[in-house]
Amino acid sequence: MVSAKSFYAHGKLLLTGEYAVLDGAEALCLPLQLGQKMRIKSCKNDFLSWEAYLPNQRVWFTARYDLNLNLIEANNAEPAKSLEGILKALKNLNQNLFLKGLKISTFLEFDKNWGLGSSSTLISLLAQWAEVNPYQFLNKTFGGSGYDVACAMAQKPLIFKNGNAQPVSFDPPFKDLIYFVYLNQKQNSRDSINLYRQKEKNESFIQEISLLTQKITKAQNLSEFETLICQHEEIVSQQIGEEPVQQKLFPNYSSGVIKSLGGWGGDFVLVTGKKEALNYFSEKGFSTIFNYSELIL
Known part of the structure; x- marks a missing residue:
């Protein structure tokens, strides 16, 4: 082995704009303190x-x-x-790759079932190494809006729209009352996208979500934030024809509000409330819980 290179990419959460971001709505995206590392070594072999x-x-x-x-x-x-297809797509974007033996090692910093970006961080890592456009690479592999790839290289929250990511000042003064709870089941992003694509496109839906994203980004107190979160849940619910997660799974939670993050039905949800209120979730078997400051970059 004669040389080695290392790369890093951040995980992600989509706080606003799920589904709508696919059609050009503004979305508030949060890069995480957790991500994935990759180390590449050249080897004297032919594989x-x-x-x-x-x-x-x-x-x-x-x-x-x-x-x-x-x-x-x-x-x-x-x-x-799956990886074979990803590597071949990368080779199509840069023909100077894979001309000699390599050893590639990846190191996840979160559970691969959590939906925090095991795929998007991999796309970012390989794009960094290959020096190719990560969005073009994403389109040739997993698809999607690209917000997750934007988060992979971000150092602060982003407003993402149509492939453009703008850093935004989002550091809510009430963040000690924001938590993220894992629903104990991984949501397939492609399934969520396909389900949404079957729905009739609604321009007012896109506009309403963009406006809510701007308002949520600027919310100055918890009460305002919770009101906007509930409005967001109701609008998405009407568009995709699914019941909001708080009504569906946690109707007795009265200490705050709950919002789906990303494709509805799995992965993490956002929960507001005091720390002691989280016993409600632990008692129901949802024990993977992060405070905002623990998880968000």
Whole structure:
């Protein structure tokens, strides 16, 4: 092994604009303190080896590919074939890659089932290394609005619209009353996008969400923030035909409000309330809980 390079990408949460961001609405996006690292070493061999580590330093995935990026062997066929497609898409964007043996290692800092950006951070990491446009690379692989790839390289919250990311001052004075609770099930982003695409496009929906994004970004007190959050939930609910998560799963929670983040039905939700109120969720078996300051960059 003669050289090594390292790269880093931040995870993400979409605070406003779920679904609507796909059609050009403004969305408030939050880069995380947790992300994914990647280390690439040149090797004196004729294949590419890949190792993926979980936060506990346990290897969960290994694979080998020839220099044409065809799979040789792997411990898990499904992610191995997916990765093969990703690597070939990267090669199409930069023909100077994969001309010699490589060892690539990735290190997740969060549970891969949490929906915090295991895919988007991977796209960002590979794009950084290959020096290609990350949005173009995303379009050739997972698709989506690109807000998650924008978060991967951000150092502060963003307003994202149509592939453009603008840093924004969002540091709510009531952030000690904002928490993120994991719903114990991963939501498939592609399924959420496909479901939304089946709905009739509504221009007023896009405009209303953009306006709420601006208002939420500027909210100065918890009461105003909660009112706007509830309005956002109701508008999205009407558009996609699904019941808001607070009514569906937590109708007895009376210490604050709850908002879905990203595709409805899984991953994390935003919860407002005092710390002692979170026992409500723990008692229901939802024990993965972060305070805003613990998680958000």
